[in-house]
Amino acid sequence: MSLAFVVYPALDAIRLAFYSKLPFRNTFTFVGLENFRYVLADPVFWASARQAVVWTGVSILLQTVFGVAIALLLHQAVPDINLFRGLLLFPYMVPTVVIALIWRWMFNPEFGVVNATLKSTGVLHGDIYWFSDPSWAMVSTILLNVWKFTPFVVICVLARLQTIPVEIVEAAHVDGAGAWRRFLHIVLPQLKAVLAVVVVFRTIWTFNKFEEIYLLTRGGPGTSTFNLAVYAFEQTTANLKLGVAAATGVIMLVFLFAGSVFYLRLMRQQEA
Amino acid sequence: MALGRAARRRLRAAFVYATLAVVTLIMCFPLLWALVTSVRPNEEMLSVRLVPDHVTGAHYRALLGGRSMYFEAGAGAYRASTAPSQHFLAWFANSTVVTLATTAVSVAVSTLAAYSLTRFRFVGQSVVPYISLLGYMTPSIIYVFPLFLAIVALGLADRLPSLVLGYLSITLPFSMWLMGAFLRSIPLEVEEAGLIDGASRFQVFRRIVLPLAVPGIVATSIFSFIVAWNDYLIARIFINSITQLPLTVGVMHFFEGTHVDWGLMMAAAVLITLPLAVLFMFVQRQLVVGFGAGAVKG
Numbered sequence: 001m002s003l004a005f006v007v008y009p010a011l012d013a014i015r016l017a018f019y020s021k022l023p024f025r026n027t028f029t030f031v032g033l034e035n036f037r038y039v040l041a042d043p044v045f046w047a048s049a050r051q052a053v054v055w056t057g058v059s060i061l062l063q064t065v066f067g068v069a070i071a072l073l074l075h076q077a078v079p080d081i082n083l084f085r086g087l088l089l090f091p092y093m094v095p096t097v098v099i100a101l102i103w104r105w106m107f108n109p110e111f112g113v114v115n116a117t118l119k120s121t122g123v124l125h126g127d128i129y130w131f132s133d134p135s136w137a138m139v140s141t142i143l144l145n146v147w148k149f150t151p152f153v154v155i156c157v158l159a160r161l162q163t164i165p166v167e168i169v170e171a172a173h174v175d176g177a178g179a180w181r182r183f184l185h186i187v188l189p190q191l192k193a194v195l196a197v198v199v200v201f202r203t204i205w206t207f208n209k210f211e212e213i214y215l216l217t218r219g220g221p222g223t224s225t226f227n228l229a230v231y232a233f234e235q236t237t238a239n240l241k242l243g244v245a246a247a248t249g250v251i252m253l254v255f256l257f258a259g260s261v262f263y264l265r266l267m268r269q270q271e272a
Numbered sequence: 273m274a275l276g277r278a279a280r281r282r283l284r285a286a287f288v289y290a291t292l293a294v295v296t297l298i299m300c301f302p303l304l305w306a307l308v309t310s311v312r313p314n315e316e317m318l319s320v321r322l323v324p325d326h327v328t329g330a331h332y333r334a335l336l337g338g339r340s341m342y343f344e345a346g347a348g349a350y351r352a353s354t355a356p357s358q359h360f361l362a363w364f365a366n367s368t369v370v371t372l373a374t375t376a377v378s379v380a381v382s383t384l385a386a387y388s389l390t391r392f393r394f395v396g397q398s399v400v401p402y403i404s405l406l407g408y409m410t411p412s413i414i415y416v417f418p419l420f421l422a423i424v425a426l427g428l429a430d431r432l433p434s435l436v437l438g439y440l441s442i443t444l445p446f447s448m449w450l451m452g453a454f455l456r457s458i459p460l461e462v463e464e465a466g467l468i469d470g471a472s473r474f475q476v477f478r479r480i481v482l483p484l485a486v487p488g489i490v491a492t493s494i495f496s497f498i499v500a501w502n503d504y505l506i507a508r509i510f511i512n513s514i515t516q517l518p519l520t521v522g523v524m525h526f527f528e529g530t531h532v533d534w535g536l537m538m539a540a541a542v543l544i545t546l547p548l549a550v551l552f553m554f555v556q557r558q559l560v561v562g563f564g565a566g567a568v569k570g
Contacts, residue, residue: 012418070295076288084292086556088299093548095502097520098541102302104527105309105534113305116320147302208411211504215524229413233505236417249414260409 014253016246035247044223045231045248052227055138055213056206059145060199066146067153067198068191072183074154075161092151100215103144107131134224137217141225145212153198160194161187196266204259208252228252303545309538317534331539335360357536362515363522364543370432370518371500374439378447378496379489381440386451387477391460401452407445412505415441420509430512438506443496450495454488455481494555501548519544 016028039045074085091099107114107130118124130140164187172182210229213219219230226234232248235241304322312319313328335357389400419438420429428434458481466476482489504520511517514525523540526532 012415012421016418073288073292073295076285084296086552087296089556090549090552091299091303093498093502093552094303094545095504095520095548097502097504097523098306098544099302101523101537101541102306105538106302106305108534111318111534113320116318120320147299150299204409205411208413210411210413215504229411232413242417245417252411252414256409256411260406 014246014250016243031243035241035243036250038241038244039247039251044226045228047223048226048228048231051138051225052207055142055145055225055227056203059142059149059206060202062142062146063150063153063202064195064199066150068157068195070150071154071157071161072187074158089151089155091148092155094148096148096211097215099144099148100211103140103216104131107140131217132221134221137221137225141213141216144216145206145209148212149202149206152202156194156198157191160191164190197263200259200263200266204256204263207255306538306541306545309535310542312535314533314535331533331535332543334536335539335543357526359514359517359522360519360540360543363517363519366432366516367501367518367520368547370435370439371497373436374443374500375493375496377436378440378443379492382444382447382451382492383482383485383489385448386455387481389448389452390455391463401449404445404449404452407441408449412442416506416509419506423510429510430516432516434510435500435503435507435518438510439496439500439503442503442506443492443499447492447496450492451485451488454485454491458484490555494551497551498548 070088074081074088106112109115109127109129109132112130114130115124115127118128128136130136169182169186172186177185207227208229209227210233213225213227214230214233217225219226219234223231228248228251232245232252235248236245308322308324309317310331311327311329312324313326313330316325319325388394389397416438419441423429423434423437426434428437462484463476463480466480467473471479502520503518504524507518507521511521514522517525519540523537523544526537526540
């Protein structure tokens, strides 16, 4: 019964992909594959896809590296660790709108603390236009994404770290393995499974993220930080092409489905 | 080499502390900076010091007092912004009502649905978890527009109940999946014993299953609360009138004026985050358990 909430709209989205809706009129005309032809011929679509790959790839890489590093730190047995744990996990709960507000303030080219600090420490001489320069806009959206979702990696990795038997790490210690080699040869292989799951999940989600980009840069300047979700949104709200957005949605679903199959296969492999 | 075991351990703890402190400072800096800005007087807005020289409650008063904003520039005060800060309290109320309703319905429906899924047999039962998982993975941008068409057809557009329905489409598939996982871990024998002793199905559910399912219910509530409170996209599409907006969409209107009042903006950011911070303090432990069980979507 409750599945009707998702299944029906999802099926309807697929149906819409084959229709065209005239603005301001509530009629739908069947147009076959016309929407798909439009999407695939649109250079903005391909640019969005490329930008989505860059933004996803860099974000995931940074999140995973920082996430594992922080989880290793939090795994150390020192007093008051719970305080740090709480403070480090909280960003995950903060609404994206709030982060976007703070980012727009901190990275404000004229009044922001980031440029001011970079200039006063001599790293920077001119201003960085964080939201109006295409590459810096990409950097600032990636930073937002990394800041918000690193705690997700921390939580997953920390949960796994706590199940690694202390004995095997200590045994390696006794055998004279240094910290780095203990991590590389003992801990990292144990984390492989959880990291695979985290990376697959995060890739699927990050690729289709909307708010993290839209609220910060609106996909701009121009279309330089568009991903497919922002593209679909703009097609509907600015161009009133609901069918085109739906076709984009179907293409996203195909990615998603491929990702899910990959994930399920991964799970089966781990069980075997 | 002269260092003893105890000294080495203390050195290591100090190193861990120092690194953790730096990392925590970096991670918390954006929130800290928002807090500092929200109490900083407008004249000192350009200061980059972490501790403000003067503290003011003016931004919070402007936000909560429902006055429209002015800013001083030279001789006179100009009406600076179309930013409708006078709606802030209404938005806060909208967000609260919608979030609580979503959480309540989500918990009730998913508990009952998961109970029937794990205790009774019916056609198509085995595919339900898979469909739930797929629903959990699907980004809402894909179905938000068709869902909006359905909402329009129901005559709910631009009204708060539409938001509850929209959020349920996000929370329910996953809540069901999560509650199913929790309920499956409750042994059937306990319930059967209850049934044999003459309790009705409903009594068994209420007296035996529910108390055992509390951790699952807590995890589901937290998840639903966060989804509903944090959403932007669905409210942006579903709601049009300025008085019906939830906080997230409302505060983005602050950017529409020609002048952006950063102190006010950061005060808004702090107030939106506050309920989550309170929730987080109470449930931090369960949250980590819930996260471990997979209670995350992002």
